[in-house]
Amino acid sequence: MTDEVVIRTDKLTKRFGNFIATDQISFDVYKGEIFGFLGANGAGKTTAIRMLCGLSMPSSGNATIAGFDIYKQTEQIKKNIGYMSQKFSLYGDLTVLENISFFGGIYGLTDKQIKEKSESLIETLGLQKEAKKLVGSLPLGWKQKLAFSVAILHDPKIVFLDEPTGGVDPVTRRQFWDMIYSASDRGITVFVTTHYMDEAEYCHRISMMVDGVIKALDSPANLKKQFNAASMDEVFFELARGAKRKSD
Amino acid sequence: MTDVVLNNISKSYNKGAVKAVKDVSFSVDQGELFGLIGSDGAGKSTIFRVLTTLLLPDSGNASVMGLDIVKDYQAIRNNVGYMPGRFSLYQDLTVEENLLFFATVFNTTIEENYELIEDIYVQIEPFKTRRAGKLSGGMKQKLALCCALIHRPKVLFLDEPTTGVDTVSRKEFWEMLKRLKQQGITILVSTPYMDEATLCERIALIQNGNILSINKPEAIIKQFPQKLFAIKAGNMSHLLEDLRNSKLVSSCNSFGEFHHITFTSGNESETQQRLISLLQQKEKHADLEIRSITPTIEDCFINLMN
Numbered sequence: 331m332t333d334e335v336v337i338r339t340d341k342l343t344k345r346f347g348n349f350i351a352t353d354q355i356s357f358d359v360y361k362g363e364i365f366g367f368l369g370a371n372g373a374g375k376t377t378a379i380r381m382l383c384g385l386s387m388p389s390s391g392n393a394t395i396a397g398f399d400i401y402k403q404t405e406q407i408k409k410n411i412g413y414m415s416q417k418f419s420l421y422g423d424l425t426v427l428e429n430i431s432f433f434g435g436i437y438g439l440t441d442k443q444i445k446e447k448s449e450s451l452i453e454t455l456g457l458q459k460e461a462k463k464l465v466g467s468l469p470l471g472w473k474q475k476l477a478f479s480v481a482i483l484h485d486p487k488i489v490f491l492d493e494p495t496g497g498v499d500p501v502t503r504r505q506f507w508d509m510i511y512s513a514s515d516r517g518i519t520v521f522v523t524t525h526y527m528d529e530a531e532y533c534h535r536i537s538m539m540v541d542g543v544i545k546a547l548d549s550p551a552n553l554k555k556q557f558n559a560a561s562m563d564e565v566f567f568e569l570a571r572g573a574k575r576k577s578d
Numbered sequence: 579m580t581d582v583v584l585n586n587i588s589k590s591y592n593k594g595a596v597k598a599v600k601d602v603s604f605s606v607d608q609g610e611l612f613g614l615i616g617s618d619g620a621g622k623s624t625i626f627r628v629l630t631t632l633l634l635p636d637s638g639n640a641s642v643m644g645l646d647i648v649k650d651y652q653a654i655r656n657n658v659g660y661m662p663g664r665f666s667l668y669q670d671l672t673v674e675e676n677l678l679f680f681a682t683v684f685n686t687t688i689e690e691n692y693e694l695i696e697d698i699y700v701q702i703e704p705f706k707t708r709r710a711g712k713l714s715g716g717m718k719q720k721l722a723l724c725c726a727l728i729h730r731p732k733v734l735f736l737d738e739p740t741t742g743v744d745t746v747s748r749k750e751f752w753e754m755l756k757r758l759k760q761q762g763i764t765i766l767v768s769t770p771y772m773d774e775a776t777l778c779e780r781i782a783l784i785q786n787g788n789i790l791s792i793n794k795p796e797a798i799i800k801q802f803p804q805k806l807f808a809i810k811a812g813n814m815s816h817l818l819e820d821l822r823n824s825k826l827v828s829s830c831n832s833f834g835e836f837h838h839i840t841f842t843s844g845n846e847s848e849t850q851q852r853l854i855s856l857l858q859q860k861e862k863h864a865d866l867e868i869r870s871i872t873p874t875i876e877d878c879f880i881n882l883m884n
Contacts, residue, residue, distance in 0.1 A: 369744075370744040370746055370747070371714060371715050371716055371743060371744045371747060372714055372716075416742075467596075469618075469619050470617070470618040470619055471617070471618075493742070496741065496742060496770075497617055497618035497738075497741060497770045498617055498618065498770075499616075499617035499618075499620075499785065499883070500617070500772065500831075500876050500879055500880050500883070501880055501883055501884075502617075504831055504832055507832065511815050525742065525743070525744060525745065526771075527745060527834070528832075528833055528834035529834075530834075531834035531835045532814075532832065532834075550835070561834065561835075562834065563745060566744075566745055566746075567745060567746060567749075570744065570745070570746045571746050573746070
């Protein structure tokens with residue numbers, strides 16, 4: 331982790347009619363940082379992530395993502411980030427190799443790069459036997475590891491992970507975090523949401539969103555100190571139980 | 579008195595290519611809160627669908643309230659409540675219409691059993707004219723539970739009711755389950771969240787269609803075969819690497835703020851000292867902290883998986 335800022339938001343706000351989904355959020359995220367973006371259901375996380383990925387126009391406020399302006403340079407933003415979610419990430423009716431070359435193509439890699447990337451990726455994940463199998467037939471844990479590798483295929487500056495480990499078995503969940511650490515070591519910033527509070531501990535810093543506002547932002551150790559709590563679960567409970575919004 | 583019995587149930591998909599459930603047997607007592615704990619693909623939903631008579635097993639037999647899942651399927655359907663993992667209410671009916679629909683299908687009225695769902699329904703009542711498809715995750719979950727309860731079932735099947743729900747709502751949901759249990763309803767609930775296991779009276783840990791262990795959560799924890807230690811240091815990822823490479827350490831897993839480890843040698847106190855001095859001197863770890871701990875269900879699960 332370095333002090334080079336790769337995400338900067340300044341009073342970033344999104345309104346839907348009278349409803350303020352994301353209310354003046356301001357923060358910086360650094361190169362190589364693992365940044366945990368936590369909050370209760372309905373806190374406004376998804377809305378914020380959609381703006382940061384250049385998929386939704388803010389109502390007011392400013393932000394730069396990988397140095398690009400969130401209003402004017404959304405296409406450049408998309409080229410410099412990776413994204414994966416629990417719900418949709420790969421095509422189930424394409425094989426492992428087909429998914430890799432499809433996304434490689436979308437990200438603008440050359441055929442040669444795609445071939446090299448495919449080989450090294452299959453090797454690292456130990457998917458030699460599964461390379462020509464449909465992704466839909468793989469266990470969820472493998473799918474998620476593959477989806478993460480595909481999301482960083484083009485060496486993006488930032489990767490957004492939206493609940494990447496939901497429902498994944500405890501051993502695979504830990505292997506997934508090994509992959510997150512190695513991406514971070516390579517200088518990729520990891521912006522991650524999770525409902526597992528032990529995973530919150532693995533982040534360098536955590537922001538906690540409640541009712542559209544960032545209520546707390548610090549390292550897990552400092553947050554526990556600040557809220558006099560033994561675990562991140564207690565910190566979360568302390569902050570989120572006062573939430574008024576319960577929508578998604 | 580047992581309410582749910584499975585004997586050697588197996589089920590495969592794709593002409594036998596995917597073995598979802600392998601020779602599974604267990605039983606749930608009347609009025610018991612029983613948890614099926616396992617990750618995605620463990621076979622939990624298949625078990626639920628077999629027990630709710632929506633899917634025929636390849637082999638084995640099962641009964642619910644003494645009724646056979648094949649012969650007596652209609653009687654079972656009248657007496658159980660089922661909340662599938664996927665939201666399965668009518669998205670274009672309102673909250674109130676969904677509830678009325680399910681009450682009518684089961685030949686009853688909302689008024690007749692209102693007292694059973696009142697606690698839960700009052701929380702979504704302000705939105706009763708909203709379409710179900712427009713509800714948030716937490717509210718959908720509460721409505722689905724109300725619809726599964728409106729005919730006052732004797733056995734309730736809840737397939738991953740808390741998946742994707744934040745920790746505050748999860749705690750509230752388990753409070754609701756406790757109150758339903760007090761009404762004498764037998765509850766079979768599944769979850770991928772290991773920390774919810776201790777909220778059940780008995781649990782089955784399940785992985786790849788096999789039951790790894792069935793018991794009371796505290797008994798499963800007692801069966802953990804070795805002494806477990808929690809260790810931390812200034813740099814946790816380097817510590818993890820060094821622990822994995824150490825001959826003194828037999829297992830090592832990250833658990834939030836700490837890594838949990840077991841030793842290869844039975845003489846733990848001596849090994850602990852040796853490990854600490856090695857880590858301090860050779861690997862130069864600072865701020866080392868180690869202590870003996872009681873395993874969690876997740877520790878037990880990982881141990882049984884290996």
